[in-house]
Amino acid sequence: MADVAIPRAKPQMSEDNAWTRLKHNRNWLGFWFMVPAMAFLIFFLAYPLGLGIWLSFTDTRIGRVGHFIATENYEWLWDDSIFWLSVFNTLLYTFIASAFKFAIGLYLALLLNEHMPFKAMLRAMVLIPFIVPTVLSALAFWWIFDSQFSIISWSLRHLGLISQNINFLGDTTWARICVIFANVWRGVPFVAITLLAGLQTVSPSLYEAATLDGATRWQNFRYITYPLLTPIIAVVMTFSVLFTFTDFQLIWAMTRGGPVNATHLMATLSYQRAIIAGQLGEGAAISSAMIPFLLAAIMVSWFGLQRRKWQQGESND
Amino acid sequence: MTDLPASKVDLKSVLSSPSRVDHSEGMSYLQSVPRRIVTLYLPLAIIVFILLFPFYWMALTSVKPDEQLLDLDKYNPFWTWNPTFKHFHKLLFESYYPHWLWNTMYVAICATVLSIVASVFAAYAIVRLRYKGANLVGGLIFLAYLVPPSILFIPLATVVYQYGLFDSPLALILTYPTILIPFSTWLLMGYFKTIPFELEECALIDGASRWQILVKIVVPLAIPGLISAFIFCFTLCWNEFIYALTFLQSTSNKTVPVAIVNEFVDGDIYRWGSLMAGALAGSLPLVILYAFFVEHYVSAMTGAVKE
Numbered sequence: 001m002a003d004v005a006i007p008r009a010k011p012q013m014s015e016d017n018a019w020t021r022l023k024h025n026r027n028w029l030g031f032w033f034m035v036p037a038m039a040f041l042i043f044f045l046a047y048p049l050g051l052g053i054w055l056s057f058t059d060t061r062i063g064r065v066g067h068f069i070a071t072e073n074y075e076w077l078w079d080d081s082i083f084w085l086s087v088f089n090t091l092l093y094t095f096i097a098s099a100f101k102f103a104i105g106l107y108l109a110l111l112l113n114e115h116m117p118f119k120a121m122l123r124a125m126v127l128i129p130f131i132v133p134t135v136l137s138a139l140a141f142w143w144i145f146d147s148q149f150s151i152i153s154w155s156l157r158h159l160g161l162i163s164q165n166i167n168f169l170g171d172t173t174w175a176r177i178c179v180i181f182a183n184v185w186r187g188v189p190f191v192a193i194t195l196l197a198g199l200q201t202v203s204p205s206l207y208e209a210a211t212l213d214g215a216t217r218w219q220n221f222r223y224i225t226y227p228l229l230t231p232i233i234a235v236v237m238t239f240s241v242l243f244t245f246t247d248f249q250l251i252w253a254m255t256r257g258g259p260v261n262a263t264h265l266m267a268t269l270s271y272q273r274a275i276i277a278g279q280l281g282e283g284a285a286i287s288s289a290m291i292p293f294l295l296a297a298i299m300v301s302w303f304g305l306q307r308r309k310w311q312q313g314e315s316n317d
Numbered sequence: 318m319t320d321l322p323a324s325k326v327d328l329k330s331v332l333s334s335p336s337r338v339d340h341s342e343g344m345s346y347l348q349s350v351p352r353r354i355v356t357l358y359l360p361l362a363i364i365v366f367i368l369l370f371p372f373y374w375m376a377l378t379s380v381k382p383d384e385q386l387l388d389l390d391k392y393n394p395f396w397t398w399n400p401t402f403k404h405f406h407k408l409l410f411e412s413y414y415p416h417w418l419w420n421t422m423y424v425a426i427c428a429t430v431l432s433i434v435a436s437v438f439a440a441y442a443i444v445r446l447r448y449k450g451a452n453l454v455g456g457l458i459f460l461a462y463l464v465p466p467s468i469l470f471i472p473l474a475t476v477v478y479q480y481g482l483f484d485s486p487l488a489l490i491l492t493y494p495t496i497l498i499p500f501s502t503w504l505l506m507g508y509f510k511t512i513p514f515e516l517e518e519c520a521l522i523d524g525a526s527r528w529q530i531l532v533k534i535v536v537p538l539a540i541p542g543l544i545s546a547f548i549f550c551f552t553l554c555w556n557e558f559i560y561a562l563t564f565l566q567s568t569s570n571k572t573v574p575v576a577i578v579n580e581f582v583d584g585d586i587y588r589w590g591s592l593m594a595g596a597l598a599g600s601l602p603l604v605i606l607y608a609f610f611v612e613h614y615v616s617a618m619t620g621a622v623k624e
Contacts, residue, residue: 030448
């Protein structure tokens with residue numbers, strides 16, 4: 001990209017005070033423009049990130065300054081079956097929910113991309129689950145999955161499919177299915193609408209040409225839509241995986257980790273240990289343990305994208 | 318290192334797409350009507366039904382009288398003929414709901430304004446001043462977007478406590494921008510790139526300072542982008558849960574989502590009506606806002622992902 005700012009002719013200045021420097025030096029001015037944003041990000045993001053890792057090596061509790069205890073928290077967690085259960089739950093939750101979100105989201109995007117009446121209104125409606133605060137829709141799901149008064153149990157019972165109510169959030173398997181369902185429900189609109197925006201930029205003439213050459217609908221999708229969408233799919237799915245992996249509010253509103261820790265994710269477990277039980281150090285160790293997984297997810301999508309670029313022979317601009 | 322996942326799609330086409338009237342039939346004439354019903358309308362109807370059913374259920378529950386809520390056999394559970402506003406009355410006049418609504422608004426607006434101001438400066442500096450290391454800083458800001466609140470809330474709680482901000486709305490106003498700034502900076506960077514820099518050249522030649530260019534040329538031209546960023550940030554603030562849950566303690570200081578989860582969930586078997594009324598009342602302001610700004614919202618969502 002062309003250098004945008006025009007280097008001004010060096011003004012003939014006898015006094016080179018701070019104000020003139022500010023007005024004419026790009027780097028100096030840029031620095032001052034960055035100060036507000038950087039102040040927030042350093043004090044409330046970078047510093048806490050480091051502090052969190054430090055806390056995980058101490059035995060800090062609420063109301064008591066901690067001492068350095070090296071890796072004791074991590075050793076303790078290593079032998080903690082609930083921690084490993086939460087890791088397993090988190091991975092299960094992330095993989096299954098992301099896979100469904102991707103499949104249904106892509107499918108919905110393809111459907112919405114068709115020409116049909118009330119297209120704009122449909123698209124607007126589809127996005128509503130994404131707008132509504134997650135905890136509040138999770139409460140609605142809590143009520144829908146109630147053990148006694150669930151509307152799903154009622155409907156299935158009246159259809160003659162089951163003889164007694166399903167204990168949705170009380171049974172370990174059902175509870176996992178329910179929270180994953182609620183997460184997919186919340187995430188599909190985001191995936192669908194962003195992929196739809198990508199789809200709209202694919203030129204229709206490509207499909208016309210391919211169809212004239214005898215391509216089937218599947219071939220149209222496989223050899224035109226999918227390759228052109230890959231970059232945006234990678235970005236969207238990275239976000240989706242990251243936010244699913246670190247999910248907290250949905251679980252907290254629906255099950256609080258129960259029944260018997262079957263839906264405890266790492267985030268909810270760290271909240272429970274750190275804030276409710278007061279063991280800040282241990283909670284920090286659990287949340288720090290999420291970092292390698294997150295880095296791995298970022299790396300996968302990053303290098304996935306890079307590889308695509310090389311294949312397409314683009315410059316790394 | 319500094320190049321970020323950038324797709325070839327430019328923001329301009331996405332922004333203009335809602336207004337572009339699509340007269341072309343595409344290739345849909347190749348499909349017969351029955352085939353379209355099975356492959357398009359039916360799956361679409363099922364998905365939309367599932368996506369919207371919880372809201373219908375929320376709304377219905379909030380206006381049902383108590384005895385109908387729990388007796389599914391005597392009354393048809395899918396409809397009610399005698400709606401009651403008892404639950405809303407309880408919410409508005411017997412709880413702190415107006416307080417919570419005010420807190421949420423206050424926090425969301427302050428945090429959003431702070432973030433947008435900081436982001437305008439940052440995005441302008443990165444895109445147009447192109448100071449030394451601008452690309453690197455842009456990349457770091459993108460990485461900051463990927464740091465989730467569930468990793469930060471424990472150390473932030475200690476920071477907030479040390480600064481004496483615990484249980485004060487200020488704690489949220491200062492911490493929310495860490496979520497909002499990376500997002501809105503990326504969105505605005507994309508937006509500023511679409512503003513022709515010839516305009517700035519002219520202004521520079523005419524002797525305008527960088528500050529004048531920003532305030533009188535770039536910001537007015539970027540108003541649609543600013544609205545998008547504002548709406549989206551506001552929604553994110555409203556939706557935020559874990560910081561509000563951790564940093565606030567007294568009932569009257571809470572934000573709507575936290576308060577409804579914590580204050581309405583009790584052992585009462587008849588709680589569902591007021592709980593759903595609370596959930597509905599907490600969602601409606603956002604849905605109304607969204608209804609007015611759908612296009613800005615969509616462009617914010619897709620824009621930030623694309624850049």
